[in-house]
Amino acid sequence: MTSTPGLAAYPSEVREEVERVRALVCDLHAELPRWGLVVWTAGNVSQRVRVPGGEDLLVIKPSGVTYDDLTPESMVVCDLEGNLVDGSRAPSSDTAAHAYVYQHMPQVGGVVHTHSTYATAWAARGEEVPCVLTMMADEFGGPIPIGPFALIGDDSIGRGIVETLRDSRSRAVLMRNHGPFTIGRDAKDAVKAAVMVEEVARTVHISRQLGEPLPIAQSDIDSLYARYQNVYGQGDSAPVNP
Numbered sequence: 001m002t003s004t005p006g007l008a009a010y011p012s013e014v015r016e017e018v019e020r021v022r023a024l025v026c027d028l029h030a031e032l033p034r035w036g037l038v039v040w041t042a043g044n045v046s047q048r049v050r051v052p053g054g055e056d057l058l059v060i061k062p063s064g065v066t067y068d069d070l071t072p073e074s075m076v077v078c079d080l081e082g083n084l085v086d087g088s089r090a091p092s093s094d095t096a097a098h099a100y101v102y103q104h105m106p107q108v109g110g111v112v113h114t115h116s117t118y119a120t121a122w123a124a125r126g127e128e129v130p131c132v133l134t135m136m137a138d139e140f141g142g143p144i145p146i147g148p149f150a151l152i153g154d155d156s157i158g159r160g161i162v163e164t165l166r167d168s169r170s171r172a173v174l175m176r177n178h179g180p181f182t183i184g185r186d187a188k189d190a191v192k193a194a195v196m197v198e199e200v201a202r203t204v205h206i207s208r209q210l211g212e213p214l215p216i217a218q219s220d221i222d223s224l225y226a227r228y229q230n231v232y233g234q235g236d237s238a239p240v241n242p
């Protein structure tokens, strides 16, 4: 494809990586409807493109395009201020939030946002999902925290995500009255967290209908998390947050 002058200013290795990430991020968007996490054009996946010696870029979904119409070429490239670098369409309206996370959490390589039903139902009530499942301890190392209420339009969503996840082992935050944002080493890892947060939100909700879920002792949560992050999967699930 032809590049605008914006991307042409970058070295060829970066441009090649952008093309690879465009295809990857396009493919990963198909996972969101596949796992029942999105309706219509809601939801978005992004991945960081590291630029040696310069400011990183991100690749994200264009705004308002239906999932069936997404192509690698239609994916939008922005800098970490959220400015358009390459693409024929406007970037997702959540780009500023993704960009803020990449700017302030250098270890994060992928970000996902959905309004998946059960996770968003907890967000609407402003209640964290308590860690009452071993898979939650494995994947998130504790409860799924609630982030502040924030309106779209400035960096307040991004700031709320970063401030909440900085003090948490969780790779997911439920922004109050809004929905989940997840982070990962790369976009695929963040998509996995988006699938898992919906699954645990659904299971704990159902458990609540039956009575009060039993807590897991903090020492057991700690050892489950340590084992899963360090042993299971030969280290490829190493934690993305400190």
Ligand SMILES: [Zn+2]
Pocket (backbone or CB within 6 Å): 113, 114, 115, 178, 179
């Ligand atoms: Zn949203």
